[in-house]
Amino acid sequence: MTVIAVISPKGGVGKTTVAVNLASAMAENGRVVRLVDMDPQNALRLHLGADPGDVNGLVHQTLQQSSWYYTEYDSAYGVSFIPYGRVSEVERITFEAYLSQTPNWLRDNIAELDHDPAGLTIIDTPPGPSVYVQQVLSIANLVLVVMIPDAGSYATLPAIEGLLDYYCAHRSDFYGSYYVLNQFDAEHPLNRDIKNVMQNTLGERLAPHSIHRDESLSEALAFQQPAANYAPHSQAVDDLAQLAVWLENKVARVAR
Numbered sequence: 001m002t003v004i005a006v007i008s009p010k011g012g013v014g015k016t017t018v019a020v021n022l023a024s025a026m027a028e029n030g031r032v033v034r035l036v037d038m039d040p041q042n043a044l045r046l047h048l049g050a051d052p053g054d055v056n057g058l059v060h061q062t063l064q065q066s067s068w069y070y071t072e073y074d075s076a077y078g079v080s081f082i083p084y085g086r087v088s089e090v091e092r093i094t095f096e097a098y099l100s101q102t103p104n105w106l107r108d109n110i111a112e113l114d115h116d117p118a119g120l121t122i123i124d125t126p127p128g129p130s131v132y133v134q135q136v137l138s139i140a141n142l143v144l145v146v147m148i149p150d151a152g153s154y155a156t157l158p159a160i161e162g163l164l165d166y167y168c169a170h171r172s173d174f175y176g177s178y179y180v181l182n183q184f185d186a187e188h189p190l191n192r193d194i195k196n197v198m199q200n201t202l203g204e205r206l207a208p209h210s211i212h213r214d215e216s217l218s219e220a221l222a223f224q225q226p227a228a229n230y231a232p233h234s235q236a237v238d239d240l241a242q243l244a245v246w247l248e249n250k251v252a253r254v255a256r
């Protein structure tokens with residue numbers, strides 16, 4: 001079992017979009033992939049055709065002391081997913097307090113569910129530091145940091161590196177953190193400049209393929225399906241397919 005955390009310092013950069021579409025591309029290539037939504041927005045499931053009225057998710061299972069087993073859904077796109085769930089404010093506060101007192105919560109739940117050494121669990125998170133990111137980074141074998149090519153994102157690099165140092169770097173089961181540039185527009189000189197600076201700063205840790213800004217990703221979400229199903233010939237789907245192969249390579253080294 002390999003756990004990949006998808007994080008970002010800023011909101012709205014494309015974490016959920018990248019998590020879902022990379023997962024479906026990797027499943028397409030034969031990997032068994034489970035997605036876990038650790039974000040109270042509970043939006044990941046909407047990329048996979050979930051019933052919008054379904055309130056079930058990992059928060060309710062936890063508060064009822066029940067297993068994630070009862071809240072794992074198969075999608076029509078080769079990946080299974082565990083939603084956060086639709087919760088009241090009181091439930092969210094209770095859950096977050098429970099998480100801060102139960103540091104092994106995520107590790108235990110994933111271990112209970114996943115007995116496949118070749119299985120891959122990709123976990124989506126809310127932006128910035130939180131009790132969610134803390135639990136996810138504490139068990140991730142690989143981390144993907146999603147960035148957009150602007151100066152504001154670049155300025156957050158030291159903070160992200162600090163989080164990775166604190167939660168990941170010392171663990172023997174941690175295999176590395178990588179950055180992915182999303183919403184890249186090669187026509188914009190500033191986008192190209194930021195990409196160059198990031199390449200100089202991060203070297204091999206910057207994924208070799210950026211994901212272009214491409215409306216088909218937003219449209220796919222509106223149609224509640226991965227972009228590879230909605231617009232298989234789009235630029236972003238091609239970018240994501242290349243990234244999936246690159247990431248599969250990293251996972252294969254971990255899962256060996």
Ligand SMILES: Nc1ncnc2c1ncn2[C@@H]1O[C@H](COP(=O)(O)OP(=O)(O)OP(=O)(O)O)[C@@H](O)[C@H]1O
Nearest residue numbers: 011012013014015016017127183212213214217218
């Ligand atoms: N490469 C892209 N090109 C165009 N639109 C994109 C791209 N990536 C993501 N988007 C759009 O940007 C919006 C935000 O994406 P998403 O919800 O995945 O970001 P997020 O980082 O998960 O946000 P949050 O921090 O709120 O969880 C969505 O409307 C999505 O469709």
Ligand SMILES: [Mg+2]
Nearest residue numbers: 015016039125
């Ligand atoms: Mg998100």
